[in-house]
Amino acid sequence: MEVIRTVKVKLDVPAERCDDLHQTKNQFIHCANTTAEWAWRHPHDYCVTSKQKAENALYEQLRGETELTANLVQKGIRRAIEATKSGVSRLKSGDNTSQPHFNAWSVVYDKRSATFHRDHVSLSTVNGRVECDYVIPDDAEGTPIGKYLLNEDYEFRMSTLQYDRSTESFYLHARMRRIENDDREQSTASSDTKHRTVLGVDLNVDGSLAVTSTGAFIGNADEMNHRRREFEKTRGSMQQAGTRSAHLSIQSMKDREHRWMRDELHRASNQILKEARDHDCTHIAFEDLTSIRNRIIGAKRFHTWAFGRLYQYVEYKAEMVGIKVNQVSPTYTSRRCSSCGFTHESNRQSKHQFVCQKCKYELNADYNASKNIARKLLKQLHSGQKSSGGGAPCQCALTSGTLNLNGDFHASDFASVEGESTDKPTTSVVGH
Ligand SMILES: [Zn+2]
Incomplete structure (x- = not known):
């Protein structure tokens, strides 16, 4: 039958x-x-x-x-x-x-x-x-x-x-x-049925260092910048003194700064890993880190270093638990509405505020970007699939669960009732 x-x-x-x-x-x-x-x-x-x-x-x-x-x-x-x-x-x-x-x-x-x-x-x-x-x-x-x-x-x-x-x-x-x-029996059993879930991570030179597609705000880039400025100010005035003791002080201060920064990045990478594991992610997506300084206004050399280091930490820690880490092209990830897909520069109201000019979806701009980053990797994973009769389910990890490639939570139920958006960045707000 x-x-x-x-x-x-x-x-x-x-x-x-x-x-x-x-x-x-x-x-x-x-x-x-x-x-x-x-x-x-x-x-x-x-x-x-x-x-x-x-x-x-x-x-x-x-x-x-x-x-x-x-x-x-x-x-x-x-x-x-x-x-x-x-x-x-x-x-x-x-x-x-x-x-x-x-x-x-x-x-x-x-x-x-x-x-x-x-x-x-x-x-x-x-x-x-x-x-x-x-x-x-x-x-x-x-x-x-x-x-x-x-x-x-x-x-x-x-x-x-x-x-x-x-x-x-x-x-x-x-x-x-x-x-x-x-x-x-005719349709071969070789199709890839592995489940894929991607955690998107957006990195920033101010505000939170990393924002995930699960709504976690991780690390404090403002504090990093502040410490860096203080360090450079002190170093500058000490260098003027030019004495041997000043040189030694600079060296020990440098080491202390470096340790602090590394600890911060380790903490951030652990937090990202925890988000990925809590949401059963198979992949973590970052933006391409190669041209950070040209792309992000206010990005300095030490940001490039810090982002690279954070990525390394996440990568090796992820490998140990069987999670893959990839970089995706950053094009439009900050301008695209993660709810309806409308892409326009005016969606970006200010540095950390995103308001979609089409569907009025309003959220933290970095959180929005992280969802787009997750989606980009999903698309890549998906297009790499061989199976034709419908492939493995691909999902983005979000605060309240998972969703499809476009990150849309609205009206997704069968009664086509406009659902409440539940993916507010409320969980795991750290670094403040
Ligand atoms: Zn929209």
């Missing part, structure tokens, strides 16, 4: 690609309505209920009138023919009905027009493919998403893309079919 479940999952559509989906829907509906008009001939004639006849008559024309792929044009025609068929059967049973008309926001996708993965879907549109991450709730276990969408025992079948005007959100209504034992 075939077991099919439909799972509704919110999609995280890149802001600049939303229009491509809307245009795709408009053209898909144009195909369906054109077909319905052509096929519906009641009461003067028999209605056309053959998909093949409809395709023969309309396919060329609709390909010319739209920018849709062959598969989506075909799906539009078929959708209209299905509706025509059920209209005809209603007429036969004496019910009153009329020519089908399509205006609902809905597009049919199958494996030829979409590539379904366990954490995102790639959709064919009027303007190439659009990659959309699923918004997986942090407690998906026991919900339809956990039971079917993320379950390797189920495979994707023909699904529909829908849009909710009230929340301005796209949803995939994924039809999941249970894989029977005999099909399972």
Whole structure:
């Protein structure tokens, strides 16, 4: 017996690609309505209920009138023919009905027009493919998403893309079919099912030294800067004295500073490791550290040194517990909204304040950046995956759990109620 479940999952559509989906829907509906008009001939004639006849008559024309792929044009025609068929059967049973008309926001996708993965879907549109991450709730276990969408025992079948005007959100209504034992043997058991969770770390030259995607504010860069300034001031005045005892004092002061700094960096690295372990992370992501001084305003040589040292500490401590540490490109990590993906420099209100100009998401700018850093590594890990039939689940570690590639906590439940954002940076605030 075939077991099919439909799972509704919110999609995280890149802001600049939303229009491509809307245009795709408009053209898909144009195909369906054109077909319905052509096929519906009641009461003067028999209605056309053959998909093949409809395709023969309309396919060329609709390909010319739209920018849709062959598969989506075909799906539009078929959708209209299905509706025509059920209209005809209603007429036969004496019910009153009329020519089908399509205006609902809905597009049919199958494996030829979409590539379904366990954490995102790639959709064919009027303007190439659009990659959309699923918004997986942090407690998906026991919900339809956990039971079917993320379950390797189920495979994707023909699904529909829908849009909710009230929340301005796209949803995939994924039809999941249970894989029977005999099909399972055909699909090899070699797919990578390893779970991946990434902790993002943003490093700063003021405020907190490190901010994680779990909302931990670690270390005190301000204090480091203050000590460094004091040290340099004292050294400067001692150097002027030029005596041998002054030289020795400078040396011992230098050693003391160095020890203090190293201790601080060890403490910070331990804290980062603890966050990673507490959240079952498999990876820790940092920004690329090579051009810190060109990139971060106010970054000095000792910051470059401190960041490099901190990275080293994290790297070897992580290795001991089997966690991988990687660097990702810092491009846009401070400008991108970790909630909706909108990327603009005006989102960055001040050094530590982020307000998304599109969705009004407001949070600590470094915390926002750390979530984007985690997401970047997830994307990299994901694109490195070989398996095609839906890969390993990839997640960012956050305060209140884990979530999908785009770090969106909003309206991720099935009732599409706008959920409270629970990922406030409230835990493990240290270093002050
Ligand atoms: Zn936003």
